[in-house]
Amino acid sequence: MTFFGRLKKMINPFSSARTAEEEDTGKIEPGERVRGRPKIHVLATGGTIAGRLVSTGPRYRAGVLGFEALLDAVPALRGLADYSGEQVANIASQDVDESLWLKLAHRVNELVDNPDVDGVVITHGTDTLEETACFLDLTVRSPKPVVLVGAIRPAGALGADGPANLLDAVSVATSSDSAGRGVLVAMHGSLFEARDVTKVSSSALPSFTAPNSGPLGQLIDGRIYFGHRTGLSPKRPVFDVSRLDKLPLVGIIYGHAGTSAPLVKALVDAGCRGIVSAGVGSGNLHRDVLTALADASGRGIAVVRASRVPFGLTLRNVEVDDNRFGFIAAGSLNPQKARVLLQLVLTKTQKPEEIQKAFDGY
Numbered sequence: 001m002t003f004f005g006r007l008k009k010m011i012n013p014f015s016s017a018r019t020a021e022e023e024d025t026g027k028i029e030p031g032e033r034v035r036g037r038p039k040i041h042v043l044a045t046g047g048t049i050a051g052r053l054v055s056t057g058p059r060y061r062a063g064v065l066g067f068e069a070l071l072d073a074v075p076a077l078r079g080l081a082d083y084s085g086e087q088v089a090n091i092a093s094q095d096v097d098e099s100l101w102l103k104l105a106h107r108v109n110e111l112v113d114n115p116d117v118d119g120v121v122i123t124h125g126t127d128t129l130e131e132t133a134c135f136l137d138l139t140v141r142s143p144k145p146v147v148l149v150g151a152i153r154p155a156g157a158l159g160a161d162g163p164a165n166l167l168d169a170v171s172v173a174t175s176s177d178s179a180g181r182g183v184l185v186a187m188h189g190s191l192f193e194a195r196d197v198t199k200v201s202s203s204a205l206p207s208f209t210a211p212n213s214g215p216l217g218q219l220i221d222g223r224i225y226f227g228h229r230t231g232l233s234p235k236r237p238v239f240d241v242s243r244l245d246k247l248p249l250v251g252i253i254y255g256h257a258g259t260s261a262p263l264v265k266a267l268v269d270a271g272c273r274g275i276v277s278a279g280v281g282s283g284n285l286h287r288d289v290l291t292a293l294a295d296a297s298g299r300g301i302a303v304v305r306a307s308r309v310p311f312g313l314t315l316r317n318v319e320v321d322d323n324r325f326g327f328i329a330a331g332s333l334n335p336q337k338a339r340v341l342l343q344l345v346l347t348k349t350q351k352p353e354e355i356q357k358a359f360d361g362y
């Protein structure tokens with residue numbers, strides 16, 4: 001029985017009469033295709049979208065509800081697609097790590113290769129959603145839509161945003177217009193590309209934006225209104241992670257007035273193969289940090305300059321002589337996404353010029 005059918009039974013366990021909609025969805029066997037109805041697979045990982053209000057202690061707990069409960073809570077989903085799904089994790093996204101990224105990449109690649117799956121929706125906590133989206137964008141090879149979605153308010157909260165976001169995400173995943181656009185993020189009525197989206201508010205709505213490119217489109221009443229149709233760069237790097245069970249260690253050093261050089265040493269001593277500098281302004285560095293990073297670069301550690309400033313680009317050789325120090329410039333990637341890309345590139349090369357090419361191509 002469908003998620004929705006189970007819900008109906010819960011409301012009236014003695015009802016055996018099937019509605020027209022139940023006939024429509026209840027008869028579908030796995031692998032069977034009903035003309036016109038897309039098949040969406042939901043991968044649930046937790047987050048506030050699966051969170052619940054609690055009466056004591058912290059106001060709510062993330063990662064409590066299972067994926068069936070999420071689907072059942074939005075009856076309008078029923079009209080859009082047939083669903084399958086699985087609980088990949090049920091955690092708050094501050095606990096997401098690279099092993100979950102690899103697990104998701106493996107599973108999503110399997111699903112998009114399956115002719116019985118038309119699109120994948122991934123429910124995720126919003127805190128690190130952009131990093132998971134970026135990782136999948138760089139590791140999933142399919143034009144089929146893969147859409148990440150979360151919520152800022154848990155189920156049961158006044159103005160809970162999860163149901164509308166989920167409906168939007170499924171609308172995107174079922175639309176042929178979404179094909180071939182890389183991994184997408186649907187949040188608060190806007191559609192974003194994984195590369196550009198970032199969380200900008202931990203409490204207010206809308207909480208995501210794409211600082212340098214803006215959203216790809218608006219989501220209104222289940223329809224996508226595209227703002228721009230640039231398509232993906234043909235130079236975009238794609239990484240095969242099917243044989244990987246871990247990624248190279250890459251750390252981030254956060255720039256501020258008086259950033260301290262020993263922090264660079266701590267990252268080097270920890271065995272980092274790459275360091276991302278979340279520098280100030282256009283990726284500028286305190287002179288002591290510059291010296292320490294130049295030294296690290298000289299020892300073969302990849303050093304990427306990004307910026308803690310959300311808008312604008314970190315370009316090569318502006319105030320820092322990247323050519324001289326062998327640094328890589330992150331362009332418009334924020335530090336946390338520069339880290340994701342650097343981890344993946346380091347599985348192939350340690351050469352700064354090659355790494356810069358990957359950054360320029362994404």
Ligand code: SIN
Pocket residue numbers: 046047048049062091092093094124125126127128150151152153
């Ligand atoms: C989380 O990222 O898991 C908690 C916060 C959220 O989902 O909004």
